[in-house]
Amino acid sequence: xxxxxxxxxxxxxxxxxxxxxxxxxxxxxxxxxxxxxxxxxxxxxxxxxxxxxxxxxxxxxxxxxxxxxxxxxxxxxxxxxxxxxxxxxxxxxxxxxxxxxxxxxxxxxxxxxxxxxxxxxxxxxxxxxxxxxxxxxxxxxxxxxxxxxxxxxxxxxxxxxxxxxxxxxxxxxxxxxxxxxxxxxxxxxxxxxxxxxxxxxxxxxxxxxxxxxxxxxxxxxxxxxxxxxxxxxxxxxxxxxxxxxxx
Amino acid sequence: xxxxxxxxxxxxxxxxxxxxxxxxxxxxxxxxxxxxxxxxxxxxxxxxxxxxxxxxxxxxxxxxxxxxxxxxxxxxxxxxxxxxxxxxxxxxxxxxxxxxxxxxxxxxxxxxxxxxxxxxxxxxxxxxxxxxxxxxxxxxxxxxxxxxxxxxxxxxxxxxxxxxxxxxxxxxxxxxxxxxxxxxxxxxxxxxxxxxxxxxxxxxxxxxxxxxxxxxxxxxxxxxxxxxxxxxxx
Amino acid sequence: xxxxxxxxxxxxxxxxxxxxxxxxxxxxxxxxxxxxxxxxxxxxxxxxxxxxxxxxxxxxxxxxxxxxxxxxxxxxxxxxxxxxxxxxxxxxxxxxxxxxxxxxxxxxxxxxxxxxxxxxxxxxxxxxxxxxxxxxxxxxxxxxxxxxxxxxxxxxxxxxxxxxxxxxxxxxxxxxxxxxxxxxxxxxxxxxxxxxxxxxxxxxxxxxxx
Numbered sequence: 001x002x003x004x005x006x007x008x009x010x011x012x013x014x015x016x017x018x019x020x021x022x023x024x025x026x027x028x029x030x031x032x033x034x035x036x037x038x039x040x041x042x043x044x045x046x047x048x049x050x051x052x053x054x055x056x057x058x059x060x061x062x063x064x065x066x067x068x069x070x071x072x073x074x075x076x077x078x079x080x081x082x083x084x085x086x087x088x089x090x091x092x093x094x095x096x097x098x099x100x101x102x103x104x105x106x107x108x109x110x111x112x113x114x115x116x117x118x119x120x121x122x123x124x125x126x127x128x129x130x131x132x133x134x135x136x137x138x139x140x141x142x143x144x145x146x147x148x149x150x151x152x153x154x155x156x157x158x159x160x161x162x163x164x165x166x167x168x169x170x171x172x173x174x175x176x177x178x179x180x181x182x183x184x185x186x187x188x189x190x191x192x193x194x195x196x197x198x199x200x201x202x203x204x205x206x207x208x209x210x211x212x213x214x215x216x217x218x219x220x221x222x223x224x225x226x227x228x229x230x231x232x233x234x235x236x237x238x239x240x241x242x243x244x245x246x247x
Numbered sequence: 248x249x250x251x252x253x254x255x256x257x258x259x260x261x262x263x264x265x266x267x268x269x270x271x272x273x274x275x276x277x278x279x280x281x282x283x284x285x286x287x288x289x290x291x292x293x294x295x296x297x298x299x300x301x302x303x304x305x306x307x308x309x310x311x312x313x314x315x316x317x318x319x320x321x322x323x324x325x326x327x328x329x330x331x332x333x334x335x336x337x338x339x340x341x342x343x344x345x346x347x348x349x350x351x352x353x354x355x356x357x358x359x360x361x362x363x364x365x366x367x368x369x370x371x372x373x374x375x376x377x378x379x380x381x382x383x384x385x386x387x388x389x390x391x392x393x394x395x396x397x398x399x400x401x402x403x404x405x406x407x408x409x410x411x412x413x414x415x416x417x418x419x420x421x422x423x424x425x426x427x428x429x430x431x432x433x434x435x436x437x438x439x440x441x442x443x444x445x446x447x448x449x450x451x452x453x454x455x456x457x458x459x460x461x462x463x464x465x466x467x468x469x470x471x472x473x474x475x476x477x478x479x480x481x
Numbered sequence: 482x483x484x485x486x487x488x489x490x491x492x493x494x495x496x497x498x499x500x501x502x503x504x505x506x507x508x509x510x511x512x513x514x515x516x517x518x519x520x521x522x523x524x525x526x527x528x529x530x531x532x533x534x535x536x537x538x539x540x541x542x543x544x545x546x547x548x549x550x551x552x553x554x555x556x557x558x559x560x561x562x563x564x565x566x567x568x569x570x571x572x573x574x575x576x577x578x579x580x581x582x583x584x585x586x587x588x589x590x591x592x593x594x595x596x597x598x599x600x601x602x603x604x605x606x607x608x609x610x611x612x613x614x615x616x617x618x619x620x621x622x623x624x625x626x627x628x629x630x631x632x633x634x635x636x637x638x639x640x641x642x643x644x645x646x647x648x649x650x651x652x653x654x655x656x657x658x659x660x661x662x663x664x665x666x667x668x669x670x671x672x673x674x675x676x677x678x679x680x681x682x683x684x685x686x687x688x689x690x691x
Binding site: 397399400405406407408409410411412413418421422423424425426428431445446448449450451452456458460 | 500504507508509510513516517519520521523524551552554555556557558559560561563663666667668669670671672673674675676677679680682683
Binding site: 058077078079080081082085086089090091092093095096 | 492496571572690
């Protein structure tokens, strides 16, 4: 059970926001999804953003330039070219940035942590975020969902982004969403285009519902994990942690 | 060879102009101007400074309520010491409410010179110090001798700046020491925080440091910082 | 001690390049990286190792660590460089709160890296010489690991560099091993590296925090 937001001795109390990670391959629209969320939710929620771009600041600057949030609420964290490490094996810099945002702008409702674009295997440590969205896009090809990976299979939400472009890249986005549901044992999948308001509303609703669940203690952070549990010939069953990067 | 101390001491008096005590050493202090609260002194070389075996000592003291402005008349050149080391020690004391401004002219270390400098500055709480220190390795066309600078500054009894700069030929050749520069041009402010700018260091103690590493003394853009910080003391 | 010297210790070390990225951005040649290790060990690293040893002794004696921090800060004039070290320190303090089985709490103001590591060393009964060695090793490896990201290198080269400076590391360890008071901490400076690192706060395309 996660700490309830108002338990006095919790690391998270009393300013503990919902920490929502946004992962996914490069170019799938993580920053744009964050900008969309800020634009949609800024009048309802107090939001902060931490970005992890490979070259610091590019995403942060893009978000600041988008004017969707007070620039001081957008922090960039350098990852030393280890975006995977920074959200998984050594979350120190990101955890400190999140804690600072929560303290500087208390009380925040929502902190979005954008991972530096990585491959299909990067997922957030549950010690850093309470929930995570994995973002794919139709331009990445219709079969990427079938390739799977921990984020695709077990993130709290899988987003298939840029569905308005599907016809131009000859991808059936509805089939992608369908395959996503199959790969995820029924966990939610959302087709998204910032040009289609009903999809943006669905995304915002999911975030708000997750926030409510986080606050009333019914949301439990789930680790998508780097690899499915599997059996060894000696009979032990376990899951492997991805070996830590040398920084 | 001489090791007599050059002294400039300024104390306030209950009435009338500040009391000034001057003592000549390697440098001779010349009173340039004196008003009720401000004393201006020029330091003039009395001999061909600085030679091997010389030990120059300069003591500048200003007590509460007084302002001492010191300037050098010319750059100091440390000449080939023919195997002998030259020493230069500065001692600066600023009392509560005192102000001391010293715009030192460049200190140039010629080929063959081996110099050890030290600067000790203690600023009492409420005192303010503004110091320009420019050291250059080699006169025009020279590779230059050896220089070490030991700096210890405190404010209100707390260490503010501690630096041992080893500009021996072996040390300064290392990457990250001087780059391709031969002049270290430093302005230090203690006792107040000059207006922030991205290109100067804010000390942990109340104060700041602006430093440029340059090849050519005329290329230093730290002059504008000096003028700016100087005006903040008025 | 092995844990403290391990790059996989989760304290945010992977965000640091030991000033190497700023140096390369300022135009230092990649061929100078091995010599840059010597510069670090003779200046910043020596200050940090000495600070850590004095902090460890001060902690064990129940003395005022603030005085050690003041001495370190006086030797680190750039606020940018101090902040980078304090952020690293926060990482170590985060780890320490976990070891002490206290309620994990956010650490707001970090102590500089050498003092934070000294606190861990005090907690783990690490000897002063080992602490000094860890500080040096961590610094050398930060530069070497970052070098692999920043310059075209075979990783085995950086291991050779680290071994090449091992005698210098031992000299630093011997130099700081018996230091006791804040005033004992040497103050060697590398002015160009300091200016490069200071400029890093406003550098537009960076991989590393410092």
